[in-house]
Structures are given as structure tokens and as C-alpha cells.
Amino acid sequence: MLLTRRSLQSSCxxxxxxxxxxxxxxxxxxxxxxxxxxxSTRQPKHGNPEADKATPCNIEHxxxxxxxxxxxxxxxxxxxxxxxxxxxxxxxxxxxxxxxxPFKAMKVQLEDGTWLDMSAKDKMDAAQQYNTNGRGxxxxxxxxxxxxxxxxxxxxxxxxxxxxxxxxAIDMVLCCLLNRGDSLxxxxxxxxxxxxAMVGPKxxxxxxxxxxxxxxxxxxxxxTMQDLTAKGAPLPKVLYLVPNxxxxxxxxxxxxxxxxxxxxxxxYDLMIVEDDPYFYxxxxxxRDVPGLWKLGRSYLSLDTDGRVVRLDSFAKFLAPGFRLxxxxxxxxxxxxxxxxxxxxxxxxxxxxxxxxxELMQHWGAEGLDSHLKSLQTVYKRRAQLMHNSAQQYLxxxxxxxxxxxxxxxxxKLEGGVKDADDIIDALKDEQxxxxxxxxxxxxxxxxxxxxxxVRLSFVMAPEEDIPKGMQRLANVIKKxxxx
Numbered sequence: 001m002l003l004t005r006r007s008l009q010s011s012c013x014x015x016x017x018x019x020x021x022x023x024x025x026x027x028x029x030x031x032x033x034x035x036x037x038x039x040s041t042r043q044p045k046h047g048n049p050e051a052d053k054a055t056p057c058n059i060e061h062x063x064x065x066x067x068x069x070x071x072x073x074x075x076x077x078x079x080x081x082x083x084x085x086x087x088x089x090x091x092x093x094x095x096x097x098x099x100x101x102p103f104k105a106m107k108v109q110l111e112d113g114t115w116l117d118m119s120a121k122d123k124m125d126a127a128q129q130y131n132t133n134g135r136g137x138x139x140x141x142x143x144x145x146x147x148x149x150x151x152x153x154x155x156x157x158x159x160x161x162x163x164x165x166x167x168x169a170i171d172m173v174l175c176c177l178l179n180r181g182d183s184l185x186x187x188x189x190x191x192x193x194x195x196x197a198m199v200g201p202k203x204x205x206x207x208x209x210x211x212x213x214x215x216x217x218x219x220x221x222x223x224t225m226q227d228l229t230a231k232g233a234p235l236p237k238v239l240y241l242v243p244n245x246x247x248x249x250x251x252x253x254x255x256x257x258x259x260x261x262x263x264x265x266x267x268y269d270l271m272i273v274e275d276d277p278y279f280y281x282x283x284x285x286x287r288d289v290p291g292l293w294k295l296g297r298s299y300l301s302l303d304t305d306g307r308v309v310r311l312d313s314f315a316k317f318l319a320p321g322f323r324l325x326x327x328x329x330x331x332x333x334x335x336x337x338x339x340x341x342x343x344x345x346x347x348x349x350x351x352x353x354x355x356x357x358e359l360m361q362h363w364g365a366e367g368l369d370s371h372l373k374s375l376q377t378v379y380k381r382r383a384q385l386m387h388n389s390a391q392q393y394l395x396x397x398x399x400x401x402x403x404x405x406x407x408x409x410x411x412k413l414e415g416g417v418k419d420a421d422d423i424i425d426a427l428k429d430e431q432x433x434x435x436x437x438x439x440x441x442x443x444x445x446x447x448x449x450x451x452x453x454v455r456l457s458f459v460m461a462p463e464e465d466i467p468k469g470m471q472r473l474a475n476v477i478k479k480x481x482x483x
Contacts, residue, residue, distance in 0.1 A: 054155075054156070054304035055266065055305055057269075057271070057306045057307040059306065059330050059332040059333050062177055063177065064175060064179050066175055066179075067175065067176035067177070068336075070336055070339040070340055071339060079093065095129060095130055095132070096129075098121075098125040098128070098129065101124070101128040102128075103127075103128060104124065105117075105124070106118045106123075106127065106355075107119065110359075116362055118354055123354050126350060127350055127353075127354040127355075128350065129350060130347075130350070131342075131346060131347030131348070131353075134338045134347070135161040136162025136326075136348065137354060139354075139361070140324075140353045140356060141161075141162055143357060143360045144160045144162060144312075144326040145160045148160055148300075150365075151292075152300045152301045152310075152328070154300050154303065154328060155301070155302075155304050156305065156306040156330065157330075157331065158300065158310075158329055158330060158334075159329070159331045160328050160334070161327050161334050161338055161341075162324065162347075163311070163324070163326060164323050164347075164348040164349070165314075165315055165320075165322075166275060166277050166311050166313040166315065166325050167193065168345070169311050170198060170311065172341060173273055173311070174198055174199075174273075175202075176333065176336050177237060177238050177271055177273075177309075178202075178204050178237060178238060180202065180203035180204070181203060181204075181234075182234075182237055182238075183205040183237070184204060184205075184206060184207065184236050184240050185207045185209050185224065185236045185239045185240065185270070186206055186207070186209065186240040186442050187208070187209060187211050187216050187241070187242075187249070188210055188216075188441065189211065189248055189437060189441055189442065190440060190442050191242060191440070192248075192439050192440045194206075194240065195440075195441075195443075195444055195445075200444065205236075206442045206443065207224060208441070211249065211251075213249075213401055214253050214254060214257050215241070215253045217257070218261055218263070221239075225268050236270065238271045238272075239261070239270045239271070239272050240273045241253075241261075241273065241275065241299070242275050242276065242277070243258065243276060244276055244279050245278030245403070245404075245405030245406020246278075246406065247407070247408060248408055248410055248437065248455040249401075249410045250407075250408045250410055251401075252296075255296065258297065258299055258302065262299060266305060266307070269307075270307070271308075271309065272299055272303075272307055274298060274300060274308050274311065275311045276298065276310065276312060277315060277316045278316055278406040278407070279298070279312065280292075280295065280316065280317040281316055281317065281376065281379055281406055281407070282295060282376065282404065283376045283377070283379050283380035284404050285380075289376035289380060290372075291369040291370075291372050291373040292365065292372050298310065300328055307330075309328075309333060310327065310328045312325055312326050314356060322349075322352040322356060323349060323352065324348055324352055324353065379458075379459065381463075382458040382463060383404075384402075385466050386403075386409055386456065386458040386466050387400075387409070389467040389469075389471070390411070392470070393470045393471045394470065394473065394477075396414065397413070397415045397474055397477045397478070398412060398413050398473075399411070399414060400412070407457055407459045408455050408457055410437070410453065410454075410455060410456075411453065411454050411455075412452050412453050413452045413453070413454060413477060414452075414477075415477050416480075417477055417480055417481070418450045418452060419450035419451055419452060420434075420438065420451055421436060422480055423476050423477065424436070426480055427476055429479075430473075430476050430479075431472065434455065435456075435457075436451065436453075436454060437451050437454055438451035438453075
């Protein structure tokens with residue numbers, strides 16, 4: 001059963017489980033109404049935070065004990081005190097001499113046959129040396145700073161730092177904002193790695209906020225905070241969101257929803273972690289792919305207070321093996337995170353920083369726009385193929401929302417299947433794999449209730465296998481129905 005995306009004009013909120021039960025089904029010949037950032041240019045229902053007077057966020061108040069204690073090392077302070085003195089003979093540093101590095105030249109070939117040559121001595125030295133600039137390789141840092149300014153125009157003097165990809169950045173951000181026992185708010189169904197690999201082992205508490213098809217609602221966030229207050233429980237300090245192509249539900253939060261949630265975070269003095277790895281993977285059904293220039297507004301672009309920590313990643317629009325991304329936040333927070341990063345990892349990989357800086361310089365904005373349009377077109381085709389295959393094989397067996405961003409389709413099993421765990425053995429028998437939705441629940445992979453949801457990826461399997469996989473999933477549901 002194909003589901004529409006409800007208008008945001010409703011004054012009530014709907015938990016995701018209710019939303020998927022109550023949305024009006026379309027016929028197989030119909031197309032889902034697409035709600036995207038472009039639909040939200042009208043006057044927002046909840047008001048515009050940009051129209052309000054800025055209330056600067058007290059970053060020091062939000063820092064964890066660990067982050068508060070981190071400063072520039074004594075050795076670094078000492079070394080910096082000698083910087084800029086003419087004729088200085090440096091007998092102080094522990095950087096190996098470039099003359100001993102093993103690589104003399106480096107060239108890489110792009111898919112279009114173009115060769116990028118990074119053999120200049122300064123580039124080869126930088127590619128094999130420690131990070132000598134705390135916030136990243138300067139050409140790449142300059143690119144990320146200008147790129148962020150162009151796309152998001154951060155209104156509160158935010159700064160950029162290069163990171164070793166999103167997962168490491170999330171881990172560092174939580175370390176800088178939370179102490180053991182502290183809580184953060186997130187979607188009821190959220191990024192499973194956050195819950196299992198970071199929140200649980202570090203002793204944080206994840207507080208689920210009910211969702212509709214656009215993610216958590218302002219009303220559900222307010223009610224969650226009010227309920228905690230009524231119980232006398234400590235209030236969460238952080239709100240974690242993936243606003244575009246969210247894993248696993250794949251929603252895109254419209255602008256008015258973002259504005260309303262930002263206002264709510266101002267009210268409760270919450271820091272916002274805007275984890276946006278799928279920002280560049282948007283592909284609306286009813287118009288052309290957005291490329292670089294029509295991707296929509298971010299929480300960062302609304303952040304007059306300096307309470308947003310935005311995470312971007314090269315993994316999803318270039319390649320995950322580079323292990324690179326960038327973070328944008330209040331300068332005080334960037335300083336603390338930089339101290340943390342250099343105390344644990346000495347910064348991101350120098351070699352890949354040089355490679356990506358060279359690529360971004362070679363492409364320029366127009367080349368990146370062309371690359372993104374090509375990538376978005378591929379993802380759109382795959383997503384539509386999965387959606388069309390679901391319409392062909394899974395009518396009356398499942399309900400789903402057709403994805404408009406990211407890598408996944410979120411599906412509710414029907415036909416009498418109460419819990420996705422009930423189909424695991426049959427999945428193996430039919431030789432098709434999907435992810436049980438329970439794994440992505442905010443309370444951990446074993447919530448204390450049946451979970452009929454599954455997450456399907458349309459990016460991993462060869463395109464010719466997607467219809468085959470959907471047919472096999474239909475066979476699985478039918479088989480479970482008869483047992």
C-alpha cells in the first residue's frame with residue numbers, strides 16, 4: 001500500500017505507528033504527493049526564528065566536564081610562542097623530515113579520464129605529514145568554509161573544522177556535550193549506531209520523541225519535555241536529528257518543521273546536533289534533481305543563537321573510504337572539539353585531505369553540481385525502481401513511504417505480521433535480507449513491544465536484483481501468513 005505524506009497543517013501530532021496506519025492509500029497508478037523544502041517557502045505555521053531577537057547560546061554552560069577541562073596543550077602553547085620570529089632555528093618539533101617520506105609523486109584518475117596531479121612538493125609533504133593546522137589541511141578547510149557560507153550562510157559567526165567522517169564526529173560531539181548519565185533526545189526510530197555504539201557504552205540516555213512522516217513534531221517534543229519535568233527527571237541537554245533522508249525512516253523535514261523545532265530548542269535551551277550525511281542525496285519525485293543549488297535550508301542556516309552543531313560528510317556524495325567530513329559550530333565549541341580531536345586522533349588523514357582538496361578545486365562549484373546531479377539521478381532511479389516493485393508485489397502485504405532522499409525505504413509489514421522478527425527464518429529461506437526496524441529504535445535493538453517495520457536499502461543490490469528482492473519479500477510475508 002503506497003502512502004501519501006500528510007499536510008503539516010494538522011494541529012495534532014501522530015506517532016509514526018499511527019501515521020502509517022491512518023494515511024490515505026493511493027491507487028497503484030497514483031503518485032505520492034511530495035513535500036520538500038521547496039513546498040515550505042510559504043509563511044511558516046509556527047513562526048520564523050529568524051524574525052526573533054537572537055539569544056546567544058552560552059556554549060560554556062553546555063560543555064561536558066571533559067570538554068571544559070580540555071585546553072591547548074602546554075607543549076603547543078610553548079611552540080606557538082616562538083612562531084613568526086625571523087631566523088629561528090627549530091629544534092623543538094617532533095615532525096619527521098619530509099626527505100624521508102616514501103612517496104615522491106601522486107596522481108589519481110577520475111571516472112571521466114582526467115588525471116589529478118598532486119606531485120608538487122608542498123602537496124606531497126602535506127599528504128605525508130602530521131596535521132600542522134589544528135582545524136585541517138588549509139586548502140580543504142578554506143573550501144569547506146566557503147562552501148558552508150555559500151549554502152547555509154551561518155548567521156552567528158560559526159566556524160568550520162575538518163573531521164574524520166561523521167561517526168567519529170558524532171562521538172566527539174557527544175563527548176563534548178554530555179556527561180555520563182546525561183540524556184539526549186532523538187527520533188523514536190533513529191541511527192542505530194548512535195544508540196548501540198555511542199549512547200549505551202558511554203552511559204548516556206536516549207529519550208525517544210514520537211514521529212510522524214516528517215520526523216519528530218514540535219508538539220511531541222514539547223510533551224516529552226513537559227512529562228520529564230512533571231516527573232522531576234533531569235532534562236535532556238541535546239537534540240539529535242538527521243533532517244534529510246533520515247536513517248531508517250528516510251524522511252525530509254520541511255522548513256516550517258525545522259523552524260518550529262528550532263524555536264522549541266530555544267525555549268528549553270537545547271543544543272542541536274544536525275547530522276546531515278544525506279543532505280546531497282535528495283531526489284524529489286515531481287521535479288528535477290536539485291544538484292548543488294536547490295538543496296534547501298538547514299538548521300545551521302536558522303541558527304542565530306549558535307546552538308547548532310552541524311555535521312557534513314564526504315562519505316555519501318564522494319566515497320566512504322576517504323573518512324572525511326566537516327563540522328560547523330560556534331567558535332568556542334569548535335575550539336573544544338579540535339582539542340578533543342587532536343588529543344585522540346591527531347586530526348583526519350592528511351593524504352585524503354590533500355586528495356579531496358585537489359578534487360574540489362578541480363571541479364569547482366559547477367563541477368560539483370554536475371557530479372551531484374548525476375549521483376542524485378542514479379539514486380532517484382533506484383528508489384523509484386524499489387517503489388514500483390513494491391507496488392507490483394507488496395500491495396495489501398505492506399505499506400510504505402516512497403523515499404525522496406537518502407538510501408532507504410521504510411516499510412510496515414501487514415498481512416497479519418505483527419513483528420518483523422517473525423519473518424527472519426523465512427527471509428533466509430527465500431534468500432533476501434532486510435533490516436528489522438527494531439534495530440533502529442531509540443531504546444535499543446530489543447524494544448519491549450512488537451515492531452512490524454523493516455528498512456530496505458535500494459543502493460546496495462544491483463538494479464536488476466531489486467524487483468527480484470521485492471518479489472521474494474512478498475513470498476516471505478505470504479509464507480508467514482499461512483503458518
